Amino acid sequence: MIETQNIHVRLAQTEAVRDVTLRFEPGRLYGLVGPNGSGKTTLLRALAGLVAPSAGAVRIDDRALSSLSLSERSARIGYLPQARSISWDLTVHEIVQLGAQRFRDAEPRAAAALREVGLGDVAHRRVFSLSGGQTARVLLARLLATACPVLLLDEPLTALDPAWQRQVLGVLKAAAARGHVVIASLHDLGLAAAFCDDLCVMHDGSLAGFGRPETVFTPALLAEVFHLTGGFEVAGEGTRLHLGAHPLIP
Known part of the structure; x- marks a missing residue:
């Protein structure tokens, strides 16, 4: 379990996160959504x-969190930043194995993580030969190989095809x-609504909503935070998020 208690985060002269209290439980996928500049990345970096x-x-x-040593923190929290850069032209397997280096069985852990992201057949290739989408999946595999109880991902869908x-x-x-706590910042509201167990909506550095997608994505919130019309509608035996084609430009 990881939580924030009335946190404020100031970056230079800007208060990027203001008075945010949240509790994230294991076993759930949390989507962190909000417009650009709303505080999503800063909140993830604070976590x-x-x-x-x-x-x-x-x-x-x-x-x-501040009382933990760096080694204790790295064993508990895995973080995937927005940047998809790799500095060394190692093999795919070697890059992923870096995530599992604290385990004796690092090699099989890396191989399992690569299979999970569909890259088992390119484990021998060097990473500089990969496409942007493949590189993003290599870094995701490296994160999974850490086996950290808390996984934080900043825009993990960037560069991936649908x-x-x-x-x-x-x-x-x-x-x-x-059993992991998984928190991912996402821009596609439809995918966030379809896959996430709970959503955390950030707006101007503050928490605008938290809970199940169908309770959070109200027409009023979609209009105020995202400048979109829409809401949940019945689709077959379930519901889906429907968004209007044009934004409500303020």
């Missing part, structure tokens, strides 16, 4: 311990089902 709150606290399993966007969300949902 990862990469930026310190100017007020409030981040706690993991009832311990202050089929692999859905496949990756399925992989993240499976990780949550195995």
Whole structure:
């Protein structure tokens, strides 16, 4: 379990996150959504311990995150940033194995993570020869290989085609089902509504909504936060998010 308690995060002269209290439980996939500049990345970085709150606290399993050593933190929290850069032209397997280096069985763990993201057949290739989408999946596999209880992902669907966007969300949902806390920032509201167990909506640095997609994505919130018309509608035996074709430009 990881939680924030009334955290504020200031970046230079800007308060990027304001008075956010959240509790993330294992076994659930959380979607972090909001417009550009709403505080999603800053919140993820605070959860990862990469930026310190100017007020409030981040706690993991009832311990202050700031009290953990770097090794304790790295064993509990895995973080995938927006940047998809790899500095060394190692093989795919070698890059993924870096995520599992604290385990004695690092090689089979890396191989299993690569199979999970559909890259088992390119494990021998060097990463500089890969496409952008393949590189994104290599980095996802490296994150999965860490086996950290908390997995934080900043825009993990970037550079992926539509089929692999859905496949990756399925992989993240499976990780949550195995008992991880999985928190991913997403821009596609339809995919977030379809795959995530709960949504955290950020707006101007504050928490605008938290809970099940069908309770959070109200017409009023979609209009105020995203400048979109829409809402949930009955589709077959379930419901789906319907969004209007044109934005409500303020």
